[in-house]
Amino acid sequence: MKYSYNWLKWYIPDAPEPEKLADIFTYHLAEVENLEKLPDGDTVFDIKILPNRAHDLLSHQGLARELSSLLNIAFVDPTPKYKIPESKPSDLKIEIESEKCRRYSGRIIRNVKVGPSPEWVVKHLESIGQRSINNMVDAANLVMFDCGQPTHIFDLDKVQEKLVIRQAKEGEELTTLDNKECKFKSADMVIADAERALAVAGIKGGKIAEVDNNTKNIILEVANFDPTAVRKTAQSLNIFTDARKRFENDLSPELVSYAMRELSALILEMCPEAIFEDVVDVYPKKQEQQKLKFRTEKISKVLGLEVSVEEIKDILKRYNFSYTEKGGEFEIEVPHMRLDLNIEEDMAEEIGRVIGYDKLKGVVSHVDFKPKQNELYTKIVWARNKLKEEGYSESMTTSFANKGEVEVMASASDKNFLRTNLTDGLKESIKLNQTNAPLLGLEKIKVFEIGTIFKKSGEEMHIAYGDKKEIKEITLDEYTSQMEKNSVALPASGLRHEQNFSPSASPVFKMWSLFPFIARDVAVWVSDTVESNQVLKVIKENAGDMVVRGPELFDEFKKDGKVSYAFRIVFQSYDRTLTDTEINEVMNKISEKIKANGWEVR
Amino acid sequence: MSDNKTGTIHPLTLLADEAYQTFSELGFEIVTGPELESEWYNFDVLNVPKDHPARDMQDTFVIKNEKEKVLRTHTTAVIARAMEQAGKDGRMPAAFISVGKVFRNEATDFSHEMQFYQIDGGMIGENISLANLKGVLTHFYKKMLGDEVEVEFRPSFFPFTEPSIEVFAKFNGKWLEMMGAGMAHPNVLKNIGLDPKKYQCLLFGGGLDRIAMIKWGVPDVRLFYQGDLRLNQI
Numbered sequence: 085m086k087y088s089y090n091w092l093k094w095y096i097p098d099a100p101e102p103e104k105l106a107d108i109f110t111y112h113l114a115e116v117e118n119l120e121k122l123p124d125g126d127t128v129f130d131i132k133i134l135p136n137r138a139h140d141l142l143s144h145q146g147l148a149r150e151l152s153s154l155l156n157i158a159f160v161d162p163t164p165k166y167k168i169p170e171s172k173p174s175d176l177k178i179e180i181e182s183e184k185c186r187r188y189s190g191r192i193i194r195n196v197k198v199g200p201s202p203e204w205v206v207k208h209l210e211s212i213g214q215r216s217i218n219n220m221v222d223a224a225n226l227v228m229f230d231c232g233q234p235t236h237i238f239d240l241d242k243v244q245e246k247l248v249i250r251q252a253k254e255g256e257e258l259t260t261l262d263n264k265e266c267k268f269k270s271a272d273m274v275i276a277d278a279e280r281a282l283a284v285a286g287i288k289g290g291k292i293a294e295v296d297n298n299t300k301n302i303i304l305e306v307a308n309f310d311p312t313a314v315r316k317t318a319q320s321l322n323i324f325t326d327a328r329k330r331f332e333n334d335l336s337p338e339l340v341s342y343a344m345r346e347l348s349a350l351i352l353e354m355c356p357e358a359i360f361e362d363v364v365d366v367y368p369k370k371q372e373q374q375k376l377k378f379r380t381e382k383i384s385k386v387l388g389l390e391v392s393v394e395e396i397k398d399i400l401k402r403y404n405f406s407y408t409e410k411g412g413e414f415e416i417e418v419p420h421m422r423l424d425l426n427i428e429e430d431m432a433e434e435i436g437r438v439i440g441y442d443k444l445k446g447v448v449s450h451v452d453f454k455p456k457q458n459e460l461y462t463k464i465v466w467a468r469n470k471l472k473e474e475g476y477s478e479s480m481t482t483s484f485a486n487k488g489e490v491e492v493m494a495s496a497s498d499k500n501f502l503r504t505n506l507t508d509g510l511k512e513s514i515k516l517n518q519t520n521a522p523l524l525g526l527e528k529i530k531v532f533e534i535g536t537i538f539k540k541s542g543e544e545m546h547i548a549y550g551d552k553k554e555i556k557e558i559t560l561d562e563y564t565s566q567m568e569k570n571s572v573a574l575p576a577s578g579l580r581h582e583q584n585f586s587p588s589a590s591p592v593f594k595m596w597s598l599f600p601f602i603a604r605d606v607a608v609w610v611s612d613t614v615e616s617n618q619v620l621k622v623i624k625e626n627a628g629d630m631v632v633r634g635p636e637l638f639d640e641f642k643k644d645g646k647v648s649y650a651f652r653i654v655f656q657s658y659d660r661t662l663t664d665t666e667i668n669e670v671m672n673k674i675s676e677k678i679k680a681n682g683w684e685v686r
Numbered sequence: 687m688s689d690n691k692t693g694t695i696h697p698l699t700l701l702a703d704e705a706y707q708t709f710s711e712l713g714f715e716i717v718t719g720p721e722l723e724s725e726w727y728n729f730d731v732l733n734v735p736k737d738h739p740a741r742d743m744q745d746t747f748v749i750k751n752e753k754e755k756v757l758r759t760h761t762t763a764v765i766a767r768a769m770e771q772a773g774k775d776g777r778m779p780a781a782f783i784s785v786g787k788v789f790r791n792e793a794t795d796f797s798h799e800m801q802f803y804q805i806d807g808g809m810i811g812e813n814i815s816l817a818n819l820k821g822v823l824t825h826f827y828k829k830m831l832g833d834e835v836e837v838e839f840r841p842s843f844f845p846f847t848e849p850s851i852e853v854f855a856k857f858n859g860k861w862l863e864m865m866g867a868g869m870a871h872p873n874v875l876k877n878i879g880l881d882p883k884k885y886q887c888l889l890f891g892g893g894l895d896r897i898a899m900i901k902w903g904v905p906d907v908r909l910f911y912q913g914d915l916r917l918n919q920i
């Protein structure tokens with residue numbers, strides 16, 4: 085979610101500078117995906133709130149409260165700022181028929197005027213990438229991004245008789261505010277009037293009771309729904325909204341009262357002539373006060389860091405947790421919004437992240453355990469070493485295929501099956517590498533792959549190896565049947581000691597050019613007193629800067645006191661396709677220099 | 687250019703071998719497991735309930751006409767299976783390491799591929815802590831990327847660990863996200879028949895391809911699975 089720095093400062097005027105705040109988020113709370121400076125001087129943080137804190141942190145107030153506790157700075161309570169409207173008794177009828185609705189609060193407001201929002205509202209919404217629509221929609225959005233509670237507004241005059249929160253009828257239909265046609269199943273929950281479904285509960289409002297420019301009287305909805313029910317319905321209708329995101333992660337029903345007050349006050353500010361009726365609050369089962377016990381000793385043991393009772397008390401006080409403590413054992417009253425705190429280990433995380441994980445000293449541990457040798461790995465290493473010695477190079481190809489016996493659902497690619505063999509992939513690999521044989525310095529391409537294939541009967545570990553003429557594929561078990569029992573898996577011939585596997589920072593991989601290469605051979609007749617290196621040197625010095633491989637001596641033979649050396653050179657550019665003409669020029673130059681040495685080009 | 691040359695080995699294999707050796711030296715046992723995994727081990731055992739937003743954290747390939755089967759999205763399940771068996775065999779405390787192919791159903795680009803290799807590990811005992819996790823992983827990344835590497839923990843969330851952390855390594859002056867880790871959630875230990883009151887278990891898991899890309903400067907993860915021998919340079 086995006087958070088405006090200036091908005092946060094409403095609540096925590098003593099907040100540190102944005103850059104410092106970003107570091108605090110990173111090391112004590114959540115990942116900052118982006119930090120953007122706006123032209124008006126505001127800074128916007130895009131913070132990745134994970135599911136365990138979606139209950140309380142997907143809002144400016146929630147984040148500000150967290151920061152106030154974390155940094156031990158003042159939190160300015162916004163409640164007194166909102167004028168509570170005077171209200172009259174209401175005859176709004178709300179009926180909760182589905183147990184998936186945990187609380188439903190409604191309020192009728194008459195004589196509103198739909199129009200543009202005050203500038204500060206527009207500015208707040210725009211700072212976090214939201215568009216201002218009209219004062220009613222904006223008020224609802226502002227409340228959600230401010231305190232985390234999704235709300236909805238109906239046009240009272242389009243609602244027949246009452247609001248009913250019920251399961252949908254099988255096949256019942258609704259058009260959403262953004263003109264999406266929904267067809268419900270009975271597992272879906274809707275907000276309806278006496279006749280029709282008006283909204284998809286907790287997800288999206290419908291067209292029927294939409295607030296428009298002529299709307300005079302409205303009903304505010306501030307409610308709480310079961311997270312799983314919301315998630316299932318949203319998934320089956322394929323609707324993603326900010327409301328869904330909050331409800332499916334579970335919100336405290338206790339948040340409803342505050343949000344209703346904030347939404348009412350905003351509408352009063354926007355429409356001073358409005359006439360408010362009393363809130364009708366249906367709340368069948370109040371959220372229970374959770375208590376959580378934890379031991380100081382356990383916290384220290386999980387973290388591997390000595391934490392004192394006093395340190396924990398300090399944190400609990402900063403976070404306004406009511407607690408009792410006796411001999412290092414705490415019992416806290418978990419705040420309603422902190423649905424993530426259920427077990428002792430949750431407190432270890434809470435205390436660990438507040439203190440900071442940088443305080444942990446890394447300790448390499450050994451346990452009293454006798455590892456057994458892994459049979460599959462031993463076989464793989466044995467087979468791989470054998471094939472490597474025989475000149476086969478290792479290839480890895482995709483596990484996905486166009487056809488097969490095991491099909492995956494809804495793949496992001498066009499290959500929807502799992503491979504039934506390694507051979508098909510290896511054939512492609514050989515084809516590709518054969519084209520590149522001069523680049524690889526190989527005359528003949530020999531490859532192998534060890535990997536899983538998938539049949540109806542289950543998966544099997546296969547091994548395939550071969551060249552362009554023939555590929556053999558058998559199970560790894562068959563291939564290793566000649567392996568001696570008790571063979572020890574030496575991790576691939578002691579790689580650690582091969583110089584290339586130094587853990588040093590210098591990269592040794594060189595990305596290849598994506599342009600075609602040109603391979604040329606040159607054979608030179610010289611007196612047999614001339615070493616091949618002397619010839620190579622002359623070729624190398626005159627081959628230009630497009631050489632990616634060679635010159636490499638690939639053939640030599642002697643006859644009548646003379647010797648023939650044949651070299652191969654591979655040319656390739658990293659930024660263009662080389663032409664034959666320019667390479668001919670290079671080769672001509674090489675020939676001239678060879679002749680200038682008194683040698684002969686064959 | 688003779689035909690008798692020995693072949694070349696894929697860089698991910700070299701890295702996996704090195705990782706196995708490093709953890710073997712710390713007393714970890716190498717374990718392997720199936721690529722087609724049951725939903726139970728891939729999700730439920732790891733405290734990722736059905737119909738919970740946490741299941742969205744990984745895009746999963748579901749198998750057609752085979753209910754309850756998925757292409758594994760991690761190799762943490764392999765560690766969980768091994769711990770479960772070790773518990774039954776009375777082999778506690780214990781430590782396991784696994785490198786294996788995993789799958790994610792997502793659009794591919796230079797840093798995302800539908801298949802990649804993941805390294806997962808766990809160590810269980812009566813006094814295993816987050817500090818041990820830091821020690822073990824710091825040792826590992828120094829072996830992989832060099833002695834000058836630093837490791838730091840940042841807060842995170844995974845359903846199967848509590849506390850959960852994101853592991854970052856500083857390589858060539860930059861902090862890079864390397865893996866997810868934490869202490870096994872008590873529900874995970876319960877699910878595999880171990881007593882969370884008695885045991886604490888560190889868990890970690892992350893992409894091997896990513897380490898290879900960072901270590902050797904390989905620019906595109908997709909290069910690893912194209913059967914291109916130009917990759918075997920190491």
